Amino acid sequence: MPKLSVTRRVHFNAAHRLHADGLSEQANREQFGPCNNPNYHGHNYELEVSVTGEPDPTIGYVADLSEIKKIVTSEVLDRFDHKNLNIDVPEFRNLNPTVENIALVIWQILEDKLPGTLSKVVLWETPRNHAVLEI
Ligand code: NI
Numbered sequence: 770m771p772k773l774s775v776t777r778r779v780h781f782n783a784a785h786r787l788h789a790d791g792l793s794e795q796a797n798r799e800q801f802g803p804c805n806n807p808n809y810h811g812h813n814y815e816l817e818v819s820v821t822g823e824p825d826p827t828i829g830y831v832a833d834l835s836e837i838k839k840i841v842t843s844e845v846l847d848r849f850d851h852k853n854l855n856i857d858v859p860e861f862r863n864l865n866p867t868v869e870n871i872a873l874v875i876w877q878i879l880e881d882k883l884p885g886t887l888s889k890v891v892l893w894e895t896p897r898n899h900a901v902l903e904i
Contacts, residue, residue: 820885
C-alpha cells in the first residue's frame with residue numbers, strides 16, 4: 770500500500786536575527802551575513818504540515834484538515850505570526866532561529882497535538898530556501 774498523507778499549508782510573517790552565541794561578533798557576521806543584522810529582519814514563512822494514516826472508512830478522511838488548521842493556528846501561528854522569534858518566542862531564547870531550528874520547534878510543538886500521525890513538516894523561509902522534517 771502506498772503511504773497516504775494530507776497536508777495543510779499556512780503562512781506567517783516573523784522577524785529574527787541569526788546569531789550563534791559560541792562565535793565572535795565577526796565570525797557571526799561572516800557566517801550569517803545580513804541575517805546577523807542586530808536590528809533583525811523579516812521573512813514570509815510558508816509552513817506545510819502533513820499527517821499520515823488510513824482514511825476513515827465512513828468519512829474518507831485521513832485527518833480533518835480544518836481541525837489541523839485550527840491546531841496549527843492556535844499552537845504555531847498565534848505564537849509566531851508577526852512576532853520577533855528571538856524575543857517573543859521562548860523556544861528561541863537560547864536557540865538560533867534558523868529555518869532548520871524553527872522547523873524542529875514546530876515539529877516538537879505539533880507532534881502530540883494533531884489528529885493522526887505527524888509525518889512531515891516543510892518550512893519555507895524564502896521561495897528558494899526550505900527545511901524538511903519527515904518520518
Ligand atoms: Ni533571515
